Amino acid sequence: MSVEAAASVPSPATKQKKPQKGLNRIWHTFWNEKYLWLMALPGILFFLIYKYLPMLGIIIAFKDYNLMLGIWDSKWAGLKHFYRIFENPDIGRIFVNTLIISFYQIVFAFTIPIVLAIMIYEVSKNAYRRVLQTVFYMPHFLSWVVVAGIFYLIFRSDGAMNSVLADLGLGQINILSNPENFRIMLVLQVIWKEAGWGTIIYLAALSSIDPALFEAAKMDGASRLRQIWHITLPGIRSTIVVLFILRLGSVLDVGFEQVFLMLNPSVREVGEVIETYVYQVGVVNSNFSFSTAVGLMKGLIGLVLIFGANKLAKRMGERGVF
Template identity: 65%
Template sequence: MNGQELLALNADSAATKRTGFWRTLKRERYLWLMVLPGILYFIIYKYIPMLGIVIAFQDYNPVRGILNSPWVGLKHFSNLITNDAIPRVMWNTLVISFYQIVLAFSFPIVLAIMINEVSRSWLKRSIQTIVYLPHFLSWPVIAGIFYLMFSSNGGVTTLLGQWGIQDFNLLSDPDHFRLMLVLQLIWKESGWGTIIYLAALLSISPELYEAAKMDGAGRFRQIWHVSLPGLRSTIMILFTLRLGNVLDVGFEQVFLMLNARVSVVGDVLETYLYSTGLVSGKFSFATAVGLLKGVLGFVLIYGSNKVARRINGRGLY
């Protein structure tokens, strides 16, 4: 086969691929129309704003804009290293995130197994509905409930005062603030988090439970040897995603509950970025911190995915 014939064959192959692509696109046009809003959302709100990352290397001035602001290289990253507030807010973020992983991540697994063990279908549906409901409450509503209950004149505080427990103020107690945030998250999101685990439990073959029964396994042994292994791949995937967001502890929740007395233990990276970037107008420095946060998140999710593939044989990608 000479060169001209090879070029002609390649051209025919490329034309066939283009024709096949447009034919497939036409055949699946309604599916693509359904996906289109999601694609546009990510393009408009996730990818296009990434162009603004360049201000991390500038002394950004809103009046002059991105194109005319002076370039300063790694100045803001060096300031980040020498900034005294960064270690404090980073430590607070990591501690709260650790509490969330240990308690809030594992609680839906336990709750899903408990719900799955309920034999009466009407009772199981009722429990699911009750534990799902807090998810549909916004964080401002939950913050308002806690302020009404636990402020200095709140119902719980007043009741405890009548029982002789004085000076109890959960909202301004630095020793219990982080735990309160995690308990709020557990109450609000644990029921919703059970959906995926319950679906994974339903996919486990009933024959495995029957075989375990025939081997003399009780309910706890069945959970340990059948239910938990059946959930392992789901747990690893969700844990990988959670590690990618280890520096995200929930801006809205922390911001609404934060006050001057607990800021030393409650001021996290997200609230610090808000106060530094938007309130103080240090846009370039806040962008540098956010860029570093994104890089660390990428490294964590990549590393945890490698570990998940090694342990479980599969990962996110």
């Protein structure tokens, strides 16, 4: 063999493996990452069992569902129940109630965790910071039943608040059955219970900001407020945008358990929301097809809002969710 021919033959060291294709490549990747998939398995099973499989029941919205016949043998109804949504006189009031409460939650319950996270981050001593975080996190682990019970004990007509006011010679206040105060009370409950827990992601984002930026700002004479405005807030802006987009997806979800526990006949006119209405119509009155149609409509609105907000965020230069 000539020298040229020998040089043209690739040595074993220079031989490259042929790229794997199709199922072989997928299986090879899966096997190399098997431990990661094993760790993710409980979460995957949770979403499959409790989120995706129940979506098969959406077909009930397009049928006159009969419990005795089952889903597949029930009579097909088409868009009949969706037409009923717009013909129902109560839907408009319930939809407005839901939007108002959700708007209050976005304005206050969404923004307060940001402010709270910045305040905790500004605490210089780590010991004090950990104590504050623990105190603010604790209400999150209370169920809404406990929270509702606490509010009833404090604000009912013969509760602790009115007893103190009576001892001071002041008049009683009516919060639980006053329609003007009901929505504000719901938002205050959400803030008290979830504001501390909502700071976790923001604190993680704050910890990724380069401390050298703050040192440089101090040398330039910037005050703490200037540093927060020009360094801290821009540093977590992308996180705020992503969480805001995800929050818009659940703009019509204001918390069934909370509203259901606090609702009473005196405030039903301003406090009944889509979730409690679906429960009343679907579970109590056994009108499963109509309640499923209402729930599906609510989910579609949330989906449209997520896509719209994500597209708007990308146009503004942010990364978005997808």
